[in-house]
Amino acid sequence: MAFEFKPVPPDKLKPTGTHPLERLASLGLALPKAPGAVAAYVPWAITGNLLMTSGQLPWIDGQLFYKGKIGRDLTPEQGYEACQLSTLNGIAQLADALGDLRRVRRVVRLEGTLNVAPGFTTHPPVLNGASDLIFAAFGEAGRHTRMIYTNPEMPLDCACLVVLYAEIDAS
Numbered sequence: 001m002a003f004e005f006k007p008v009p010p011d012k013l014k015p016t017g018t019h020p021l022e023r024l025a026s027l028g029l030a031l032p033k034a035p036g037a038v039a040a041y042v043p044w045a046i047t048g049n050l051l052m053t054s055g056q057l058p059w060i061d062g063q064l065f066y067k068g069k070i071g072r073d074l075t076p077e078q079g080y081e082a083c084q085l086s087t088l089n090g091i092a093q094l095a096d097a098l099g100d101l102r103r104v105r106r107v108v109r110l111e112g113t114l115n116v117a118p119g120f121t122t123h124p125p126v127l128n129g130a131s132d133l134i135f136a137a138f139g140e141a142g143r144h145t146r147m148i149y150t151n152p153e154m155p156l157d158c159a160c161l162v163v164l165y166a167e168i169d170a171s
Helices: 020-026 076-098 123-142
Strands: 044-047 050-053 104-114 145-150 160-168
Touching: 020 076, 020 123, 044 076, 050 076, 076 104, 076 123, 076 160, 104 123, 123 145, 123 160
Parallel strands: 104 145
Antiparallel strands: 044 050, 050 160, 104 160
């Protein structure tokens, strides 16, 4: 069965449950298969008690679902959805690395790179698609720092790219 993604509007991100997968399921979301690398790198790495993902794109079954520049080809709302999907792929990487998302002590940092049209300046609410989903999945352990970048051209013309850093239980 193919992975299905139905974005969750910000006003509907009110999860229930204690386990991150329960919280996502209560929102109607499931984790996709963790995407593989598209070049010469690994999708995630662990050093000590820090897990870092490589940049995660808005993939669905190996195809980019959100392409183009936010503010020209995509609305800010679609950018929010793209960030949400990229983050869902990032959470899938965390699950792949750890086996159990309860090993995430805290999501420490989220970095998002957005593909925006010239003159587009409302980046923070777009990247909230990522931040809102992290908090919904991990609760207080999802409170994180973040950084927003933009690129004049993005890999594969993707709308966004999300990187996660998580403190983990070393066991």
